[in-house]
Amino acid sequence: MSSDTTTAQEALTFSDLGLSPKVLSAVTDAGYTQPTPIQAGAIPHALLGKDVLGIAQTGTGKTASFVLPMLTRLEKGRARARMPRTLILEPTRELAAQVEENFIKYGKNHKLNIALLIGGVSFDEQDKKLERGADVLIATPGRLLDHRERGKLLLNGVEILVIDEADRMLDMGFIPDIERICEMIPFTRQTLFFSATMPPEITKLTEKFLHAPVRVEVSKAASAATNIIQRLVKSGSKPWDKRETLRNLIKAEDAELKNAIIFCNRKVEVSELFRSLLKYDFDAGALHGDMDQRARMQMLANFRDGKLRYLVASDVAARGLDIPDVSHVFNYDVPIHAEDYVHRIGRTGRAGRSGKSFTIATMSDTKYIDAIERLIGTEIEWHDGDLSTVVASEGEDDAPRRGKGAPRRAGRKDDDRKDRGERKDGGERKKGGERRARHSEEDAPAVAAQQHEQSNAAETPVADVVERRARKDAIRSENTERKSSDRNERAPERGDTRPQRGDNNRPGRQRHQEDNDATVGFGDDMPAFMRIVAKV
Ligand code: AMP
Numbered sequence: 001m002s003s004d005t006t007t008a009q010e011a012l013t014f015s016d017l018g019l020s021p022k023v024l025s026a027v028t029d030a031g032y033t034q035p036t037p038i039q040a041g042a043i044p045h046a047l048l049g050k051d052v053l054g055i056a057q058t059g060t061g062k063t064a065s066f067v068l069p070m071l072t073r074l075e076k077g078r079a080r081a082r083m084p085r086t087l088i089l090e091p092t093r094e095l096a097a098q099v100e101e102n103f104i105k106y107g108k109n110h111k112l113n114i115a116l117l118i119g120g121v122s123f124d125e126q127d128k129k130l131e132r133g134a135d136v137l138i139a140t141p142g143r144l145l146d147h148r149e150r151g152k153l154l155l156n157g158v159e160i161l162v163i164d165e166a167d168r169m170l171d172m173g174f175i176p177d178i179e180r181i182c183e184m185i186p187f188t189r190q191t192l193f194f195s196a197t198m199p200p201e202i203t204k205l206t207e208k209f210l211h212a213p214v215r216v217e218v219s220k221a222a223s224a225a226t227n228i229i230q231r232l233v234k235s236g237s238k239p240w241d242k243r244e245t246l247r248n249l250i251k252a253e254d255a256e257l258k259n260a261i262i263f264c265n266r267k268v269e270v271s272e273l274f275r276s277l278l279k280y281d282f283d284a285g286a287l288h289g290d291m292d293q294r295a296r297m298q299m300l301a302n303f304r305d306g307k308l309r310y311l312v313a314s315d316v317a318a319r320g321l322d323i324p325d326v327s328h329v330f331n332y333d334v335p336i337h338a339e340d341y342v343h344r345i346g347r348t349g350r351a352g353r354s355g356k357s358f359t360i361a362t363m364s365d366t367k368y369i370d371a372i373e374r375l376i377g378t379e380i381e382w383h384d385g386d387l388s389t390v391v392a393s394e395g396e397d398d399a400p401r402r403g404k405g406a407p408r409r410a411g412r413k414d415d416d417r418k419d420r421g422e423r424k425d426g427g428e429r430k431k432g433g434e435r436r437a438r439h440s441e442e443d444a445p446a447v448a449a450q451q452h453e454q455s456n457a458a459e460t461p462v463a464d465v466v467e468r469r470a471r472k473d474a475i476r477s478e479n480t481e482r483k484s485s486d487r488n489e490r491a492p493e494r495g496d497t498r499p500q501r502g503d504n505n506r507p508g509r510q511r512h513q514e515d516n517d518a519t520v521g522f523g524d525d526m527p528a529f530m531r532i533v534a535k536v
Pocket of ligand 1: 032033034035036039057058059060061062063064
């Protein structure tokens with residue numbers, strides 16, 4: 001790769017960058033005066049039609065660094081039916097929707113057709129938008145290929161291709177899809193390529209598909225922000241130990257805690273922890289890849305708007321989301337991939353604010369902690385003594401104690417008994433967790449099916465929780481849309497299941513169809529992960 005490296009210089013104003021008056025006016029209206037380093041470094045080259053390799057994380061202003069020059073360049077020419085002029089590939093639905101929001105915000109003075117092709121929503125609307133002719137096509141790779149296979153999309157009119165969050169695409173098993181897509185687009189295109197880190201597979205991809213790119217690197221990807229206080233918190237390794245550790249931490253931080261994202265490694269843990277927090281009356285929501293799109297967006301909006309104080313999330317669902325002003329990040333699990341730690345804690349301490357992150361650590365996590373410390377180049381302090389002082393619990397109740405803040409409900413005795421059942425199974429599942437290396441949520445179908453069976457035995461407390469939740473939130477989701485398609489994001493979370501595309505008999509789909517039969521509290525609007533546990 002012949003590459004010309006520039007140091008990202010901060011230009012004084014946006015008007016120094018060569019953007020069109022329409023774009024400048026929208027940027028001014030957005031209240032931005034100074035371009036960020038990635039914007040200052042990338043925009044002038046992107047406007048000249050050069051390929052750009054941007055090494056930058058979310059939170060650096062990288063979205064505008066491709067949206068603004070694209071808008072300027074799109075002012076000439078118009079779209080033709082089924083032949084989009086530009087294509088932006090994003091790894092998750094949320095990121096794709098965020099990019100669409102950016103095009104709407106900065107493109108308010110343009111009359112551009114924008115189409116968003118993501119899973120979890122019906123094909124029909126998307127087909128109509130393609131038919132009308134899209135100036136801007138934003139897509140996740142699986143859904144894009146689905147449209148192409150249906151013959152509804154031609155990629156030979158694409159003038160600008162953006163590949164965003166490339167390292168995340170790699171984690172999610174999307175690289176073969178990306179290669180296929182790149183080969184479908186004319187070689188004369190301009191390519192803008194962004195990645196927070198540059199593992200060898202990504203470097204190879206850039207060598208294959210970028211032409212003499214300008215490399216713009218704005219900060220070391222694997223550095224943790226210095227305005228975040230980071231602590232490790234010792235815990236016993238059983239799920240109920242960890243849940244108790246988390247609850248105690250949250251209570252201790254109460255005065256400073258505005259809102260928190262709580263990260264788990266797998267979606268089954270997201271579901272379990274979410275239910276447990278609700279049981280203890282924490283104002284929590286959950287975000288993972290098995291939820292249908294509308295429920296995910298609604299959950300996120302509730303958290304952003306302050307309607308929810310806690311958001312339990314998986315990496316896949318939360319990566320790259322722009323949620324400003326999160327005061328705390330709790331790692332309920334130590335991330336298996338050290339880079340995920342940097343991304344997780346980067347959800348707090350944004351835009352120069354201070355933030356706090358607590359990582360719950362058990363005896364079996366030491367090698368992952370070592371890897372994180374090597375990556376960030378510093379030792380993380382222990383909050384209250386290291387693991388040598390952990391006292392293993394003998395299985396205390398994971399149900400709210402009577403008298404202190406949690407009134408005893410009818411059926412409490414049953415609940416306690418069932419909690420013990422859940423604990424036992426949770427402990428057994430944990431053992432297998434070590435084997436899962438690549439995709440943090442890859443084995444979810446098997447585990448979720450197991451959880452499904454267990455949950456049927458524990459119907460009373462869960463139904464109770466779900467009903468309470470339903471009264472608190474009117475979360476809307478669309479069963480019909482979920483049934484119709486959501487394969488492109490859920491598949492990678494289970495591992496690379498691309499060959500199964502179109503397979504209506506795969507376990508996840510069967511499970512959802514069965515689960516539609518009986519729901520509690522939400523009727524047809526219940527999020528998918530609750531559906532798993534709320535049969536009556
Ligand atoms: P991104 O890295 O694209 O996710 O952007 C992170 C945040 O920075 C978003 O909330 C943007 O709206 C904001 N932002 C983008 N560009 C600027 C800028 N030049 N000045 C201040 N904030 C910005």
